[in-house]
Amino acid sequence: MGAVLPLLALRAFTETGRLGSLKAAAESLGVTPGAVSQQIRLLEDRIGVPLFVRARHGVYLTEAGARVHPGLLRGFDQIEKSLSTLQSLASEKAITISTVPSFASAWLVPRLGRFHELHPHIEVRVEASAKIVDFKRDRIDVALRHGLGHYPGLESIRLMAPVLLPVASPALLAKGRPIKNPLDCLDYPLLQDADRADWTLWLQALGVDAGEQAKRGASFEEDLLLLRAAAAGQGIALVQDTHAQEDIDSGRLVVALDKPWPSRFAYYIVCRQESLQRAEVQAFISWIKDEAAVDADLPA
Template identity: 65%
Template sequence: MTTSLPLLALRTFVEVGQRGSIKAAAEALSVTSGAVSQQIRLLEDRIGVALFTRERQGLRLTEAGANVHPALLQAFEQIEKVQQTLEQIKSRQTLTVSTVATFAASWLVPRLGRFNQRYPHIEVRVEATSAVVDMRRDRVDIALRHGLGVYPGLHATRLMAPVLVPVACPGLLAADAALKEPADCLDYPLLHDSDRADWRLWLAAHGVAQDPRAERGTAFEDDFLLIRAAEAGQGLALVPLEYAREEIVAGRLVQVLDKPWPARFAYYLVTQPGALQRPQVKAFADWILEEAQGEAAGPALACT
């Protein structure tokens, strides 16, 4: 039956063999010289073999000690590397953020590098979904949601309300048919989000009387699809300016009227009660509020 050797005694043997001195090994291990000598005697008694011989300059490994010392030294170096890895894992913090795909792609992800630079020890995992999230069951730390801010049992912080602008593919409008008034939009197919309310409300906000044409047209569940349909020339879309910024800059869409309008809904940062007391959640919440405030203060794109 194999004899189990005490780990502390093996560690002490490695230190003494590496330094050739009980005193130096004691300093490295932060123990007394007597404690080092006791561990060496314990190990030699357990295996029944002398591991060191005393010389004027200190201790020298016997043949038996020299045979096993390199392997044990390597083993303890590996253990130390594992301990360092475990410490790094312990110090690393993870954060799961759930949001809708369009907001993630158009707003959050392009800015996320700034958060990573500020908090390199926090690893962010972004889940893009429009489904209802059970934050406890799905292990979500933060949800970024578009709504009226009513989330029973959860803590909600308002981030920003998107500004809606009418956009279209440049080829949809004839060169001599530039839109001059909001009512002119009714002469074109209108593309809607899933609740079909935005065009009606936008037109009403700009003094256009109710018109059945405001309810017609294809509806899309996701703003990303709505923007793609507008790019394809299927009609006019009323979308958050930030979502279409890249397409406008690239010339794939044009803002057909300089008539922005605050959306009814806003974006909210949603957490479980007390979650903001966790350092990584608080750090992300503070950062995204700062980004949202900067967005609100930023310049808007002029119509093309």
């Protein structure tokens, strides 16, 4: 082996040559333009040959730089592929699942013990976030998304379609007028979703046009927060049945009116085509479909 390679300097040179800009290379590498410039100067001093010509609108390769740049570009590309292979080997028995916090807490996590009993050799990592997954950037194997099922470039499998239920604390309902029809819900404070749309849609589906009355009240980004506010007696929340079931079973919440209306959206299993080839992903998808079918009282 020869002398220690100046990998940082070579990487800075390769990215700058590829992008034609010190600033763009710095953004790509997550450093400052000054740091990139310094690494290139160190490389030029070491080999005694200028590699770039500085111009008003960026930089371009000298003849010497242009001769070696393609080979270095291929070299770093191969290094990245090799590193990705090592990471895949290290985590081939693990799968990472992404979903929103409310679904993870109320439905997925309480059931994961059954998956572990069936597949003790598969490690499941759950990332609970409202952030939409970028499969090209994030190391996610399966996302459980609530939407219309249209995810270009990805595989999507319909999992379940929860219904919306109006729920409230027993103490709040004991103090107010009885709720016998959808219109009676308006006698109570309403707890809203972030878009203030669910109450309007639910009431309209049940034949009530409440106008702006249906949009009043505090709003919350997540069903978990809606459920906590409802359990504290702050109003009636309109939430997915799967999210509310634990609080209903415990008695913290009751269904204010037994008039569920199916949501326009459904939960979908979303993943890349290549992920479907992994036995671990196949096992998880098969298991979660069985769980959803049991909840729906349908054959798996």
